[in-house]
Amino acid sequence: MNKNVNYGNWVPEKMLALCYVAAAVLGIAACVTGPVLHLVIPAWILGILAAICLVYGIYMHICHELFAFGKGNMMAKVHQHLVDHLEWDGEGTLLDIGCGAAALTIRCAKAFPKAKLVGMDYWGVEWNYAKEQCEANAKAEGVADRITFHKGDAAHLEDPDETFDATVSNFVFHEVRSVKDKRDVVREALRIVKKGGAFSFQDMFSQKALYGDMEEFVEELKKEGVIEIHYIGNLEKKLDFIPGYAAAPWMISGMGILYGRK
Known part of the structure; x- marks a missing residue:
């Protein structure tokens, strides 16, 4: 692939960043809500949401590499x-x-x-x-x-x-x-x-x-x-x-x- 071209990707890098940031924020919120505030059920909900965002982010990252010119092609x-x-x-x-x-x-x-x-x-x-x-x-x-x-x-x-x-x-x-x-x-x-x-x-x-x-x-x-x-x-x-x-x-x-x- 010509290194001077930028054809982009069907999975935008902004989407990947959003997934990972959401996973981090929700994970931190879960840690604060549980051990600090002692709110067990909300902490579990936030933790599950963080895990979903992380898994989805990893999946989309794999697709990003598959689609990419010069990589998965x-x-x-x-x-x-x-x-x-x-x-x-x-x-x-x-x-x-x-x-x-x-x-x-x-x-x-x-x-x-x-x-x-x-x-x-x-x-x-x-x-x-x-x-x-x-x-x-x-x-x-x-x-x-x-x-x-x-x-x-x-x-x-x-x-x-x-x-x-x-x-x-x-x-x-x-x-x-x-x-x-x-x-x-x-x-x-x-x-x-x-x-x-x-x-x-x-x-x-x-x-x-x-x-x-x-x-x-x-x-x-x-x-x-x-x-x-x-x-x-x-x-x-x-x-x-x-x-x-x-x-x-x-x-x-x-x-x-x-x-x-x-």
């Missing part, structure tokens, strides 16, 4: 899985919706050396990513001359219909808050793909609370004009590089891929 492998399902010759322009720190955008730039690329993201203070970070990463990886980045909303893309030859997105659609129905985010992503253009999207597609019946949704998209579309669900159970502990309900449970040609 699972984020890189997930991105490669998406690119492997993008049936595109690399001629033209590609949009990465929700590019984060541009890890997927840059992977696409290297996979398709003739392509021009656009990375779009909402960014914001709650995410450990920024436009400047994307630009620095692209420069460090030697592909800055073919990529531009801009801020945007995945549910309301500024691009006209059929703008791009290819479109990708990874674990973004379920995070979009400007629309309630996540299927509308998928439709918006398809709107800006040219007729005959390629797309590859990965998200929590197998979570029915988010997307309902995906087989039914695929049929709807076919009727709406998508000429070729494939769906593979529950990838966390099918991809050998995803260990069972990373497929917890709050992690990568319900992962699916939607790909094809418009």
Whole structure:
């Protein structure tokens, strides 16, 4: 891995710090409440909460190392899985919706050396990513001359219909808050793909609370004009590089891929 890039992590270091700090504070409170104040039951409750925070922090730390570029590399492998399902010759322009720190955008730039690329993201203070970070990463990886980045909303893309030859997105659609129905985010992503253009999207597609019946949704998209579309669900159970502990309900449970040609 290029030491000059910072692609971040799906488990932010701030979250790890919060877990460990909470465990320490609750542990100290338990020690004070029990031996000092002689409040046995509250002390036990605080102690149990401290243990839960500590165990959760350790679990998330393990996941952090698993996901990290240059370490466990699972984020890189997930991105490669998406690119492997993008049936595109690399001629033209590609949009990465929700590019984060541009890890997927840059992977696409290297996979398709003739392509021009656009990375779009909402960014914001709650995410450990920024436009400047994307630009620095692209420069460090030697592909800055073919990529531009801009801020945007995945549910309301500024691009006209059929703008791009290819479109990708990874674990973004379920995070979009400007629309309630996540299927509308998928439709918006398809709107800006040219007729005959390629797309590859990965998200929590197998979570029915988010997307309902995906087989039914695929049929709807076919009727709406998508000429070729494939769906593979529950990838966390099918991809050998995803260990069972990373497929917890709050992690990568319900992962699916939607790909094809418009």
